């Protein structure tokens with residue numbers, strides 16, 4: 001309340017609220033109510049505060065990690081100038097940690113952070129720092145519940161905390177794919193109003209060792225080579241991806257390998273149905289309601305799966321990509337797999353076989369326009385629950401265990417990029433895990449009060 005103007009006869013009540021702007025962006029704006037009577041004005045405030053206090057989803061306390069080296073190195077400035085004032089307006093208390101080296105946030109979450117104090121964890125940066133937060137939180141929760149991460153069949157325990165991203169990275173693929181924009185103010189407002197969107201997590205193992213989780217892209221061949229090359233040019237900022245992309249394209253490498261995969265049984269959706277996953281998506285909702293049933297069936301089937309339902313493909317591939325979400329970003333607004341779902345328990349496995357440079361260029365260009373990037377003879381896409389990869393041709397004796405019996409040691413190998421990190425092994429086993437992250441983004445509100453004062 002501002003007691004002012006008109007000889008103290010009028011009381012101003014400022015209310016800030018969230019307004020939908022264009023292109024999926026949200027803005028905070030103020031409205032002023034004038035009231036001639038202080039008692040009435042105080043009644044308004046009580047009524048508004050009572051309404052706000054029953055919104056249990058709104059966070060009151062957040063742990064914030066800022067990566068000062070992500071993207072154009074503006075994470076700290078973006079947080080201080082654009083986000084902190086909004087959190088403070090919304091009466092959210094924050095503990096802020098500016099990371100000092102890679103894995104600082106992950107290690108802190110895994111070992112030191114007192115998580116009972118917080119309603120959520122927010123990272124300011126790109127997909128890499130988000131991945132650190134996911135690993136920190138998921139690993140901590142499994143440690144506390146004595147779940148062995150090396151056991152790919154173990155039931156993972158969900159973390160109670162929500163995760164949010166304030167985009168300040170180079171590609172911001174996770175933020176863009178979920179919110180439709182990489183705008184820090186929009187993301188801050190989604191966090192403030194307590195939005196929550198479930199998100200699938202997949203795991204990667206090498207034999208019986210856990211390697212990493214991933215929530216967006218796992219890529220071998222083209223994207224693995226682009227990422228490996230771009231890491232040595234990090235000082236260039238986001239431009240490093242363009243240079244590494246051109247170089248990798250000109251090299252035009254392809255790699256031998258064998259993939260076996262277990263297709264998703266659900267026939268409600270497929271990667272080419274042109275549906276876009278939005279908040280309240282019926283495919284994801286149907287999935288979450290049948291999740292308990294699926295988990296029972298999954299347990300019963302795990303032995304049977306080893307023999308049935310697997311498909312095996314061998315050959316030379318320019319790219320093998322697995323998208324957990326659409327992987328849209330400002331450079332590719334549709335993403336690698338435009339119809340991938342956020343929380344349907346599946347991944348889209350995209351195989352780009354050996355083809356000419358010009359054909360591959362045509363395929364790449366389709367990520368930036370409206371044409372169907374899967375409509376090429378050398379591209380195939382499968383919606384899967386699990387897959388295994390062996391980086392050479394294999395004689396198929398068992399569909400699940402791809403034992404290399406005819407592996408040419410001269411054949412070239414790429415590396416897997418897993419949410420932006422390079423994996424140390426090429427022979428991997430990948431599967432969807434039955435936990436969902438509570439991710440702070442969803443776009444189904446028209447207007448929401450942020451605070452009253």
Ligand SMILES: Nc1ncnc2c1ncn2[C@@H]1O[C@H](COP(=O)(O)OP(=O)(O)OP(=O)(O)O)[C@@H](O)[C@H]1O
Nearest residue numbers: 070071099100101125126127128129169170171172
């Ligand atoms: N203080 C730090 N110094 C150096 N590297 C850091 C620091 N904090 C975090 N990192 C690492 O920086 C890497 C990149 O971070 P981030 O993903 O935030 O930015 P980006 O790579 O530019 O964006 P994107 O992943 O969206 O392309 C991550 O792997 C993270 O572990």
